[in-house]
């Protein structure tokens with residue numbers, strides 16, 4: 001566990017966190033609220049009301065719209081370390097390229113990128129976009145750290161909502177590796193606090209437990225003392241859910257998602273179903289298991305009282 005003796009002062013490094021209203025970003029805010037370490041944290045949000053909310057809670061906040069590079073210089077002024085989180089869209093390519101260029105101009109030293117859990121020669125487009133961004137960061141001259149999270153446990157209650165005690169997976173009965181967003185946030189905050197002298201040039205792999213959909217359902221059922229079922233589906237059903245809008249998702253990302261389900265099933269992305277757990281190496285505490293995550297997220301997983 002970290003132990004910070006030094007006080008934060010006006011010479012402490014400034015960390016800029018982007019995506020603070022998202023699944024991982026809001027947990028990074030929690031991490032820094034709990035332990036700011038020896039850094040000064042600045043939060044970016046794209047809407048003025050989000051910035052005002054952060055400021056009202058006593059935080060340093062700036063407006064930054066990843067689709068509007070004219071907002072970058074002000075947000076990056078004086079910043080030493082950046083967490084440039086992007087959403088589920090092909091726009092991440094232009095957003096990341098322009099942000100990295102601006103970071104170079106602003107004198108940023110360290111960039112910590114949240115990418116994906118991929119082999120170097122992966123062909124699924126969404127994974128490719130993240131790899132292209134990583135290579136661009138490495139070529140920028142900035143110091144870098146790459147995080148490689150596997151499938152978010154949070155996807156079990158958002159993209160495939162648990163409805164009437166059932167959820168769906170679209171990679172048939174294949175096993176995938178899972179990671180809790182809280183673990184990603186803990187790793188990100190630790191790396192951002194400790195900086196490039198400790199974490200520069202490092203890659204951290206975040207796939208902490210492997211389970212198929214039915215195995216997840218069995219773990220959740222035991223943890224919550226109620227029957228939770230997994231509906232095992234495939235790529236065609238995923239496409240149909242996108243077409244009938246029961247899953248809403250940007251079109252390029254949707255195509256990549258369908259490709260992911262195909263490759264997870266046919267074995268080209270078989271490595272998705274492996275454990276590589278760097279959480280404890282970075283944070284000093286064990287990663288969160290599916291069972292623990294289910295207990296912590298009981299309310300979002302179940303709408304009616306336990307059986």
Ligand SMILES: NC(=O)c1ccc[n+]([C@@H]2O[C@H](COP(=O)([O-])OP(=O)(O)OC[C@H]3O[C@@H](n4cnc5c(N)ncnc54)[C@H](OP(=O)(O)O)[C@@H]3O)[C@@H](O)[C@H]2O)c1
Pocket residue numbers: 018019020021022023024025045046047064065066067085086087088092114115116117149150151152155
């Ligand atoms: N889900 C998975 O299983 C998984 C696995 C591996 C990697 N990933 C990667 O994780 C990332 C997504 O993380 P997440 O789930 O935390 O994302 P998320 O919940 O969708 O949040 C995205 C954040 O980015 C902000 N944002 C979006 N567009 C913006 C813009 N133009 N300007 C400024 N901010 C903008 C959003 O702000 P608003 O509130 O204003 O929209 C939000 O705060 C993606 O890069 C994805 O590839 C996901």
